[in-house]
Amino acid sequence: xxxxxxxxxxxxxxxxxxxxxxxxxxxxxxxxxxxxxxxxxxxxxxxxxxxxxxxxxxxxxxxxxxxxxxxxxxxxxxxxxxxxxxxxxxxxxxxxxxxxxxxxxxxxxxxxxxxxxxxxxxxxxxxxxxxxxxxxxxxxxxxxxxxxxxxxxxxxxxxxxxxxxxxxxxxxxxxxxxxxxxxxxxxxxxxxxxxxxxxxxxxxxxxxxxxxxxxxxxxxxxxxxxxxxxxxxxxxxxxxxxxxxxxxxxxxxxxxxxxxxxxxxxxxxxxxxxxxxxxxxxxxxxxxxxxxxxxxxxxxxxxxxxxxxxxxxxxxxxxxxxxxxxxxxxxxxxxxxxxxxxxxxxxxxxxxxxxxxxxxxxxxxxxxxxxxxxxxxxxxxxxxxxxxxxxxxxxxxxxxxxxxxxxxxxxxxxxxxxxxxxxxxxxxxxxxxxxxxxxxxxxxxxxxxxxxxxxxxxxxxxxxxxxxxxxxxxxxxxxxxxxxxxxxxxxxxxxxxxxxxxxxxxxxxxxxxxxxxxxxxxxxxxxxxxxxxxxxxxxxxxxxxxxxxxxxxxxxxxxxxxxxxxxxxxxxxxxxxxxxxxxxxxxxxxxxxxxxxxx
Numbered sequence: 336x337x338x339x340x341x342x343x344x345x346x347x348x349x350x351x352x353x354x355x356x357x358x359x360x361x362x363x364x365x366x367x368x369x370x371x372x373x374x375x376x377x378x379x380x381x382x383x384x385x386x387x388x389x390x391x392x393x394x395x396x397x398x399x400x401x402x403x404x405x406x407x408x409x410x411x412x413x414x415x416x417x418x419x420x421x422x423x424x425x426x427x428x429x430x431x432x433x434x435x436x437x438x439x440x441x442x443x444x445x446x447x448x449x450x451x452x453x454x455x456x457x458x459x460x461x462x463x464x465x466x467x468x469x470x471x472x473x474x475x476x477x478x479x480x481x482x483x484x485x486x487x488x489x490x491x492x493x494x495x496x497x498x499x500x501x502x503x504x505x506x507x508x509x510x511x512x513x514x515x516x517x518x519x520x521x522x523x524x525x526x527x528x529x530x531x532x533x534x535x536x537x538x539x540x541x542x543x544x545x546x547x548x549x550x551x552x553x554x555x556x557x558x559x560x561x562x563x564x565x566x567x568x569x570x571x572x573x574x575x576x577x578x579x580x581x582x583x584x585x586x587x588x589x590x591x592x593x594x595x596x597x598x599x600x601x602x603x604x605x606x607x608x609x610x611x612x613x614x615x616x617x618x619x620x621x622x623x624x625x626x627x628x629x630x631x632x633x634x635x636x637x638x639x640x641x642x643x644x645x646x647x648x649x650x651x652x653x654x655x656x657x658x659x660x661x662x663x664x665x666x667x668x669x670x671x672x673x674x675x676x677x678x679x680x681x682x683x684x685x686x687x688x689x690x691x692x693x694x695x696x697x698x699x700x701x702x703x704x705x706x707x708x709x710x711x712x713x714x715x716x717x718x719x720x721x722x723x724x725x726x727x728x729x730x731x732x733x734x735x736x737x738x739x740x741x742x743x744x745x746x747x748x749x750x751x752x753x754x755x756x757x758x759x760x761x762x763x764x765x766x767x768x769x770x771x772x773x774x775x776x777x778x779x780x781x782x783x784x785x786x787x788x789x790x791x792x793x794x795x796x797x798x799x800x801x802x803x804x805x806x807x808x809x810x811x812x813x814x815x816x817x818x819x820x821x822x823x824x825x826x827x828x829x830x831x832x833x834x835x836x837x838x839x840x841x842x843x844x845x846x847x848x849x850x851x852x853x854x855x856x857x858x859x860x861x862x863x864x865x866x867x868x869x870x871x872x873x874x875x876x877x878x879x880x881x882x883x884x885x886x887x888x889x890x891x892x893x894x895x896x897x898x899x900x901x902x903x904x905x906x907x908x909x910x911x912x913x914x915x916x917x918x919x920x921x922x923x924x925x926x927x928x929x930x931x932x933x934x
Contacts, residue, residue, distance in 0.1 A: 467511075611681075615685040717793040744808050774820065784827055807833060
């Protein structure tokens with residue numbers, strides 16, 4: 336029986352001695368090269384297919400095979416099969432095993448001495464990409480290719496090493512191409528975009544593997560479609576291409592179809608598209624039919640669009656359309672409202688359209704309804720305010736972590752055995768914390784309270800746990816002495832406090848409230864007033880718990896009212912002859928009346 340031993344990159348050894356043991360030889364390769372066994376439709380032939388060209392294929396050659404490669408060897412490398420539509424490719428030239436070894440050694444020498452790669456990395460690249468020494472023209476070798484990139488293309492050695500290790504498959508394509516083609520690609524870019532030498536060098540330095548793998552016959556068309564179909568100037572395309580030339584990996588037909596989809600589905604015209612490309616230059620590289628259109632339809636026809644339409648802005652929503660005759664007479668439809676809202680959302684966050692439907696968008700929407708328990712109108716408001724940022728977020732790595740953190744800090748954890756699937760979505764009334772209160776919140780209550788917090792201030796879910804929320808909770812607990820119950824009450828009543836900056840906002844206000852009063856000639860001047868209100872930590876804690884909105888006012892507003900208190904030597908408290916604790920939140924008219932009565 337004839338045996339054919341295949342490596343991932345297209346190296347094949349056959350004509351094994353009939354005495355060679357099938358199982359014995361397979362086990363040798365399996366242990367060293369992770370080789371699996373399969374049969375192909377070829378008479379009297381058994382094929383060993385390797386997932387990677389391991390050292391076994393070279394180092395154990397004398398124990399396993401003899402003979403040479405011939406024109407009848409079948410190339411079944413995964414990369415080759417993909418390129419050829421799963422049809423085996425026949426090698427056109429015979430290559431002895433000695434020639435294979437010679438080429439491999441030369442390639443290893445080139446990677447180590449020209450590219451200055453460490454031996455382990457060089458060996459790994461050759462093991463995974465043996466075409467780098469089997470498919471180069473007989474007249475050339477890897478050394479000349481690498482020297483061309485260093486000397487003619489002016490790549491720095493460090494940049495070349497990074498490309499080889501970070502993008503080995505793309506670099507394989509580049510290195511197997513001929514030098515004239517590499518030069519022609521850059522010439523097209525330089526001619527069409529009027530690039531300077533430094534800009535060409537910058538593209539080569541950062542994007543060479545990708546840009547040189549583009550179809551050169553299509554490259555000029557791709558540039559022209561940005562100019563002619565979208566109306567971008569050469570200067571604008573040049574700016575985008577130098578920033579990220581991957582924008583040119585699309586094709587002209589795809590861009591034209593995308594222009595149609597954006598206009599028809601979202602009312603985004605070419606002028607809007609030009610704005611979107613300033614934020615997301617790769618937008619038009621995504622497949623129109625397979626990626627962009629399904630995503631737009633999901634947003635438009637699903638809960639995102641429906642709930643956005645429920646939000647009333649300037650008297651307009653899909654609900655008011657049913658009762659407002661004037662809107663109906665103007666011909667506005669529910670779809671018009673939804674499309675308008677979605678257009679605003681996408682214009683602000685075009686990266687939403689590059690998110691995976693199954694891995695990102697659908698799980699995110701489900702998370703807000705199932706895990707958090709938002710109502711449709713609440714979800715619409717969340718999308719209206721922070722939809723762009725939240726739809727781009729990863730559910731498991733970001734949203735789940737933040738929700739669990741908030742639950743742990745506010746005493747809203749849910750036990751595994753607590754079923755909240757049928758939880759009521761009516762708002763939970765929370766009592767002012769006191770020693771007499773008993774924490775008897777049900778699982779449904781806890782779930783609903785967190786939903787109320789997030790619905791009111793969705794910005795919370797955009798904050799970092801480690802750099803933002805955790806330091807705030809620690810400050811509230813350790814410095815101000817708030818209990819978990821008090822923090823829960825404060826965050827339910829005024830969740831926006833958590834989105835305030837700790838160092839620039841919260842701490843300066845607390846420090847001002849604690850600072851001793853100062854009676855000076857500058858009391859009338861807010862900027863020059865150096866004193867405070869002279870409150871103790873206990874007084875501040877009691878004040879904030881009872882009136883958490885106090886911390887949401889600016890320091891300037893707090894100072895302004897405080898100067899009136901200090902100037903008139905007034906005291907703050909619950910007694911009839913004291914300034915009420917909610918004095919910061921009072922209107923100017925109401926505050927003037929209080930001061931007049933207490934003087």
